[in-house]
Amino acid sequence: MIAVSAVNQLKSNFRGELIAPGDPGYDAARTVFNITIDRRPALIAQCAGPDDVVQAVNFARQEKLIVSVRGTGHNVAGFGTMDGGLVIDLSPLRDVSVDVATRRVCVGGGATLGDLDAATQEHGLVVPTGVVSETGVAGLTLSGGLGWVRRKWGLTCDSLVGATLVTADGDVIEVTADSEPELL
Numbered sequence: 249m250i251a252v253s254a255v256n257q258l259k260s261n262f263r264g265e266l267i268a269p270g271d272p273g274y275d276a277a278r279t280v281f282n283i284t285i286d287r288r289p290a291l292i293a294q295c296a297g298p299d300d301v302v303q304a305v306n307f308a309r310q311e312k313l314i315v316s317v318r319g320t321g322h323n324v325a326g327f328g329t330m331d332g333g334l335v336i337d338l339s340p341l342r343d344v345s346v347d348v349a350t351r352r353v354c355v356g357g358g359a360t361l362g363d364l365d366a367a368t369q370e371h372g373l374v375v376p377t378g379v380v381s382e383t384g385v386a387g388l389t390l391s392g393g394l395g396w397v398r399r400k401w402g403l404t405c406d407s408l409v410g411a412t413l414v415t416a417d418g419d420v421i422e423v424t425a426d427s428e429p430e431l432l
Contacts, residue, residue, distance in 0.1 A: 250290050250311055258307050264296035264340060277337065278329060280318070281382070285326030289316070294337045298412060298420060301336060301357075306418040308334045319358055319384035338386070346371055352409065359385045376401040408432070 250268075259266055267277045268291050277292045290313065293304040308315045311334075318328030318337045329335050341356030344367040353375060355364055362381030368374060378388045378395045385404075393404020401407070410424040413431065423431045 250313070254307070254311055255291065258293075258303060262293070262296075262300055262303055264300045265292075265294040267292040267294065278335070280321035280323070280326050280328050282324050282326055285329065287326065287329045287331045289329055289335045290332050292335045292337050294340050295357075296340060298414065301338070301414045302418045302420060304334065304336045305414055305416065308336075309416070309418070319386040320360055320382065322360075322380075322383045323387060344368075346373065348373075355385045357386050361385060361388065374401070375404070376407060377404050 255266060255268065267274050269288060274292070277294065278287065278289055293300065293307075295301050295304060305315070307313075314330060314333035316328055316330045316333060316335050318335055318339060320339055321328045328337075338357030341358040342360070342363050343354075343356040344359050344363050345354045346367050347353070348371050351373060353364065353368060353373075360381060361377045361383045364375055364377060364385050365381065374397060376395050376397045377383075377385065377393060389404045389408055391405075395404065410422065410432070413421050413423050413428075415421060421428060421431075425432055
């Protein structure tokens, strides 16, 4: 159990929502795509931006909590949740921006393939992704990413050129082929 005082301290600078057992919306917030997964986290941190992710990571470390990171909750094995720990929920971070000149896309940690497709198709562009629109871009990319256009354009991970990453120490790093090639 997490001390109320610790949660209140986190709330003081957290822009997103913190949802605990008994709070309105807790059951909806803890539910993942696979309805056979029925886990009850001690706290769900629905992040509004990278600063919230840093705060959640630091909080988990200070409180000695296990952590699950949820992009969209679409993982069949239910890795985006757990019993008794902290879920860092990125699902509110669904922004997708398209740079038509460079033909590159930047997506938030909670963006779905449907979000990505809608944004790129406006410009006649495609990203090699999966086939289910509710799937999260982040999870699919980190798992390789098999989709309809893979024979021509490769796997989703082949198109990844960079990422903003929050480390277990709460540091924010930009991962690119130049700055952190081993992580990319």
